[in-house]
Amino acid sequence: MSTENATILAVDDERELVEIYRTWFDGTYAVRAAYGGREALSAFDESIDLVLLDRRMPGTSGDDVLDALREDGHDVPVVMVTAVEPDEGIIELPFDEYVIKPVDRTKLLEAVDRALTRAEDDTASDVLDALGDEKTRRCCRVLNGDEKSAREIADVTGYSLPTVYRRLNTLRQAGLIDSRTTIDPGGDHYEAFTTITERITVELGEFTVQCEPVSKQEI
Structure with a gap:
C-alpha cells in the first residue's frame, strides 16, 4: 500500500x-x-x-x-x-x-x-519475506505479466503441485498476486493466477524480481 x-x-x-x-x-x-x-x-x-x-x-x-x-x-x-x-x-x-x-x-x-x-x-x-525464498521468487517470475494455473507453473518450474500452491499462498498473502476462477475449453473450472497493479522491484543479492502487488479492490 x-x-x-x-x-x-x-x-x-x-x-x-x-x-x-x-x-x-x-x-x-x-x-x-x-x-x-x-x-x-x-x-x-x-x-x-x-x-x-x-x-x-x-x-x-x-x-x-x-x-x-x-x-x-x-x-x-x-x-x-x-x-x-x-x-x-x-x-x-x-x-x-x-x-x-x-x-x-x-x-x-x-x-x-x-x-x-x-x-x-x-x-x-x-514482500521481502515472501521473496526471500528461491522457489517463491521463481513462481513470481513465471507469473510476471502472464496468467497461469498452478499446474502450468508446476510444468514450467518443475516443482510439485503442493510446492507451487504453498508458494502461491505466500505470494497472495504478501499482496503480490491475485487469482480468479475461470473455465477451460472443456468446461472445467480452474484457478488462474497473475501478478497485478502498482509495480515493485525487489533486489535480493544477484536476483532482481519485478512483481506487482494486488490492489485492494481486487482481493
Whole structure:
C-alpha cells in the first residue's frame, strides 16, 4: 500500500466534523464519509486505506466498528478520534493511533501519516519475506505479466503441485498476486493466477524480481 493517494473513511455522527476532515485532507487524501457505526460497516470495502473513527456514537459505537473490522480479518489502519479520554479499556482495542478531541489539523495529519507509513512498511516487509525464498521468487517470475494455473507453473518450474500452491499462498498473502476462477475449453473450472497493479522491484543479492502487488479492490 502506498501512502500517496490513500483513501480514508471518516466515521463520526457529527456531520460538520466529517466535513472539516474532508477539507483538511483535500489534495492529500481522498475522504469518504460515514455518519455512524452501521453506516461505516456498510461503506467499508477493500479500497479503504485508513479509517478515522469516532469512539462514542449512538447505536453501533466506534469500539463495535473496530471489533467488527478485525473479526472480519481487515487489518486496515484505524485512527481513533474521540473525546473519550484513554483508560484501561483501550489496552485491548486494536487501533493504530488515538487522538483526543478537540483535535487540530496538524496533529491529525501527523497521526494519519504515521499510521499509513507503518502499514506501508509492514507491506514491504511481507514482500521481502515472501521473496526471500528461491522457489517463491521463481513462481513470481513465471507469473510476471502472464496468467497461469498452478499446474502450468508446476510444468514450467518443475516443482510439485503442493510446492507451487504453498508458494502461491505466500505470494497472495504478501499482496503480490491475485487469482480468479475461470473455465477451460472443456468446461472445467480452474484457478488462474497473475501478478497485478502498482509495480515493485525487489533486489535480493544477484536476483532482481519485478512483481506487482494486488490492489485492494481486487482481493
